[in-house]
Amino acid sequence: MLSSRSLLFSRNKVLTIDTMNPKVKNVEYAVRGPIVQRAVQIEKELREGVKKPFTEVIKANIGDAHAMGQKPITFFRQVLALCSYPELLNDNMFPEDAKSRARHILQACGGSSMGAYSASQGIDCVRQDVARYIERRDGGVPCDPDNVYLTTGASDGIVTMLKLLVCGEGASKTGVMISIPQYPLYSAALAELGAVQVNYYLNEEKCWSMDLRELERSLAEARKHCNPKALCIINPGNPTGQVQSRQCIEDVIRFAAKERLFLMADEVYQDNVYAEGCQFHSFKKVLFELGPQYSNTVELASFHSTSKCYMGECGFRGGYMEVINMDPEVKAQLTKLVSVRLCPPVPGQALMDLVVNSPQPGEPSYTTFMKERTATLSLLAEKAKLTEEILNTVPGITCNPVQGAMYSFPNISLPQKAIKDAKALGQAPDMFYCMKMLEETGICLVPGSGFGQKDGTYHFRMTILPPTDKLKILLAKVNEFHQKFTQQYS
Amino acid sequence: MLSSRSLLFSRNKVLTIDTMNPKVKNVEYAVRGPIVQRAVQIEKELREGVKKPFTEVIKANIGDAHAMGQKPITFFRQVLALCSYPELLNDNMFPEDAKSRARHILQACGGSSMGAYSASQGIDCVRQDVARYIERRDGGVPCDPDNVYLTTGASDGIVTMLKLLVCGEGASKTGVMISIPQYPLYSAALAELGAVQVNYYLNEEKCWSMDLRELERSLAEARKHCNPKALCIINPGNPTGQVQSRQCIEDVIRFAAKERLFLMADEVYQDNVYAEGCQFHSFKKVLFELGPQYSNTVELASFHSTSKCYMGECGFRGGYMEVINMDPEVKAQLTKLVSVRLCPPVPGQALMDLVVNSPQPGEPSYTTFMKERTATLSLLAEKAKLTEEILNTVPGITCNPVQGAMYSFPNISLPQKAIKDAKALGQAPDMFYCMKMLEETGICLVPGSGFGQKDGTYHFRMTILPPTDKLKILLAKVNEFHQKFTQQYS
Missing domain, CATH: 3.40.640.10 (Type I PLP-dependent aspartate aminotransferase-like (Major domain))
Known part of the structure; x- marks a missing residue:
């Protein structure tokens, strides 16, 4: 049943790249693709003392709020602790509404x-x-x-x-x-x-x-x-x-x-x-x-x-x-x-x-819950605005308003020479761009080609999740990198 | 692209039994199949006050230990509570090894x-x-x-x-x-x-x-x-x-x-x-x-x-x-x-x-952990033995030793008339048998045909998980039912 080619290359394994499910081979998932793998590698190199033009990798590739420092909602975690270890229902440290949700x-x-x-x-x-x-x-x-x-x-x-x-x-x-x-x-x-x-x-x-x-x-x-x-x-x-x-x-x-x-x-x-x-x-x-x-x-x-x-x-x-x-x-x-x-x-x-089924007005956890919820959403709104504004100041980057969700997806102009160099390497031009940005600045974004885009246009996806101070640094670095990159390839 | 037949029967829906993925239609999963759905229905009927020859459904269809009354390991749940709500790390009620695992x-x-x-x-x-x-x-x-x-x-x-x-x-x-x-x-x-x-x-x-x-x-x-x-x-x-x-x-x-x-x-x-x-x-x-x-x-x-x-x-x-x-x-x-x-x-x-990475000798939770672990495993061993012994006393039931896992899979002799009646209903004979047992005794087992068996042989799968007293009742009922069933169809 095996073709002679796959027999030749199978190194005696049953499951090889030639014999495996070809549909699985066709799967691509850019959000955790090659650029993220390289980012993980760079983090390891940094830990091992390798010198880089930056001291940390900033991952703006995935909508992973807690990893970016957002704190969990206290009420949710109290109830989860109660459900995990119901002996805590006898403890006075938990509010009554958390206990009643856990019992429910x-x-x-x-x-x-x-x-x-x-x-x-x-x-x-x-x-x-x-x-x-x-x-x-x-x-x-x-x-x-x-x-x-x-x-x-x-x-x-x-x-x-x-x-x-x-x-x-x-x-x-x-x-x-x-x-x-x-x-x-x-x-x-x-x-x-x-x-x-x-x-x-x-x-x-x-x-x-x-x-x-x-x-x-x-x-x-x-x-x-x-x-x-x-x-x-x-x-x-x-x-x-x-x-x-x-x-x-x-x-x-x-x-x-x-x-x-x-x-x-x-x-x-x-x-x-x-x-x-x-x-x-x-x-x-x-x-x-x-x-x-x-x-x-x-x-x-x-x-x-x-x-x-x-x-x-x-x-x-x-x-x-x-x-x-x-x-x-x-x-x-x-x-x-x-x-x-x-x-x-x-x-x-x-x-x-x-x-x-979150805390309701009158319940003991309501005020804290609303404070935490509102603070997180306001901060996200602020960062959405900030991201759009700063990116639009960069010559060659155009960014639609971040009306919702957690991402900006700006359009980036890439010089012809960069496009040519990328193609020579068999890379999508925005992958080439994002990879260079990662190596030079430590910023991890996902190229637009991972999501699909109109032919001849280039983008990247950037989450708005990093803490405001880090987001500002990130945006400043993107600005600087983009200008340098444009110059270098013009 | 749609055949005229499926257009006729599609009641204007896009997704119908005729247009859906036929591979999904071929899927069968007996452990949660028709017999379990009927068991859930009967439980509802009991709650609504419908009179039955029994007062509760005993589910021995699935290896679901906690649902059958087995208690979680204290240490595991303490660590999960700590991980869910890390503020508890400051609480004195948790042992140090639970805290160190949570931090890890x-x-x-x-x-x-x-x-x-x-x-x-x-x-x-x-x-x-x-x-x-x-x-x-x-x-x-x-x-x-x-x-x-x-x-x-x-x-x-x-x-x-x-x-x-x-x-x-x-x-x-x-x-x-x-x-x-x-x-x-x-x-x-x-x-x-x-x-x-x-x-x-x-x-x-x-x-x-x-x-x-x-x-x-x-x-x-x-x-x-x-x-x-x-x-x-x-x-x-x-x-x-x-x-x-x-x-x-x-x-x-x-x-x-x-x-x-x-x-x-x-x-x-x-x-x-x-x-x-x-x-x-x-x-x-x-x-x-x-x-x-x-x-x-x-x-x-x-x-x-x-x-x-x-x-x-x-x-x-x-x-x-x-x-x-x-x-x-x-x-x-x-x-x-x-x-x-x-x-x-x-x-x-x-x-x-x-x-x-469970508690080790010398750690504060070790003794309790080992006590809980040993108690659960000894009880399971006892119930495995009990199940095998009692089932083998029933004329027409032959049960291999339950050497491991959580199930017995006894062989049951079914009278020719029962096999004929089942086939007339388009049911596998052991499904017919298990369904009758459910209706008459409230015991929920899975017929052997859901797992596959040699042609002409019949079995059921029964978990050994119910608490010992309930397991004894269950086995007595199976015994009684099997004899009654055999008489009825002889």
Whole structure:
């Protein structure tokens, strides 16, 4: 069964680069790609005393709030400690509302322990709390807890939904429309599943908005060679930091209804909205406001997570998805599919519960909770503004407002000579640029090519998460580096 | 692209049972299948006051220790509470060794928080601790932390390895050899990946041992229609509870070497060995004892978990895998693949660290830890013996010794009339039997057909986890039910 070539090169191994799953080989994930690996290596070199033009690596490559110094919400961690070691319920050091939340979660766990498996769809009472949260968020639009699935971070939910959708071969292979620039989980999952990635471009000139004509172009193009079944939207945007307008969301829903596309709304940054005049509109709310013609038909899955917003609890891998108008037979299949992995991590489920069931006015932890939440979100808003302002002062860098999420995705002009040199090395020009920046300044960014961008344009993604003083240093270094780089290659 | 049939039946939905991924439809997972769904329903009916011939459902369908009343290890939960809410490090209620373990874990987390993403392969220091644990377990056989990947439970590791291995179409489609009876994660993952499931039968007459001639038969058969690349072993066995002998493991390794098969050793029950004369031998240790001809060539992945053994912390979804002799290019692909999901849950990683780095003699928590650990394992050994003994008194039930793991998998004789009635209902006869038992006694078992068994034989899987008094009631009820059932259908 093996080709003579792979036999020759297999060095007697069963599993080699030639015999392994080619779909896995096609997977790319820039957020933790070669540039980040080099950054880790440089950190090690610095520890070993190697001299560099800098003393520390500043990682602005990933939305990892706690790693950048953001502190956890006290209330959440108190409840998690209580759930981990319920003997603490007898201790006077914890406020009553933390204790009652812990009891609420523990009574729903098998044997009152986070160590028991939960139902595969997630703990019942957590799904009920999620449903009530969604109803409040969406001004009373009803939410059935049976439509809520707890997940291992949002990534897990997104991959699970794609698994259900993807099938076929040749011209009937499933196509999935994703924005360009995109968050590379999407391209990676589609590569692994062997689906067709159908690109639609966000409009950089109009602050990365979605453009109906571009969606139509992309879909028409795709229909020539595959079967497009789903449309993915990330709002607020990753890596592009925009917040889509209500009008735009309406347009997208009407488009999906007309073209019979399953909508996947990645809304993990729903609390990360900073710009004046911008507001988060959930796809579900807009869908229901468009009336029964839409709310009874358009299929939608929306995703949320404990990793972003004001809590930034990435390590717990908590999340949920809500499915709307899903065919009951398909839902049964979804429930079966998630049962194979037994259950999402229970501490992450507990945390998700706290996010959707946070301290209320009158409860002892309310004031501290609100103070911490507001402080984090204000600081993020301040850093979003700062990032945009400073980057736009750099000749050759143009940066859209960071309306939401945690990233800026500025456009960078690269000299022709740099582009040529990069191509000679077989590197994307912005990878060449970011790699040089890392080696010279210790700043770790992700090149725009890792997210996708219009041909001939170049970008990088930079998180706004570093502490303000460090962010200022980082932006000053980017400024300096960009000018030096431009000069050097002009 | 849609067939006229699916258009007709699609009720205007994009995603229907006809348009969804057919591989997902092929997935089956009996451990949480129809019988468990019915059990949940019955529990609800009982709560609502529906009269039944019993007052509670006893779930012996899943290895979920805490749900069955097993208590968590105090030390582990103290450290997890400290890691969740590090302010507790200033509290005098925690022993020093718990505090030092918490500091050890937290200093390795970004921003000293479990809320930061870890490296995708897992936290460095945890992987180092795992490596030292493996070295101690295997009498000094070296373990490189670079070969250790932390996972979201063992299931995640197993699926990830299968993803790397599976490819091809038609006669060159990857085949994966799994034991029958098997743990249905394997069949489910193979169905989802579209691989060929290659069955080899365990020898029930010889206490579910592996038989070299059966492996040869199975492989020869498979080679006629697919490309068998991997051989999976579960030891101690799930659902069959056997512990493989050293000789058997040697034979399997020699077989894999000769036939060029990648070995996957599911060793999550490595501390669950009860029967006298039985001992756990890791595949890695035996591989290295066979000498360099084997230890330098045979590719092996072995899996462990926080969910079983004496800790039973299923809800945390902690685990690791060690890969041996993996091609470096493939390893790079593996590292890339796991990076897409960012990282395993950090609380689960912390727990894995505690399992491999438990209190040592002289440390303040040692005595309590050992007392708790020993008590749990002794109780399991007692219940294993009890289960085997009582089941073997029932006419028509034959049960192999429960040498290890957490399950008995007795053989049940079913009357011809019951088999006929089941078939008329389109049910597997042992499903028919288990469903009747559930309705009449409230006992929830999993039919043997969910794990696979020799044609014409029937079994069920029953965990030994219920508390001793409840286990005795359960076994008495099984006895009574089986006799009644046999009479009724004779």
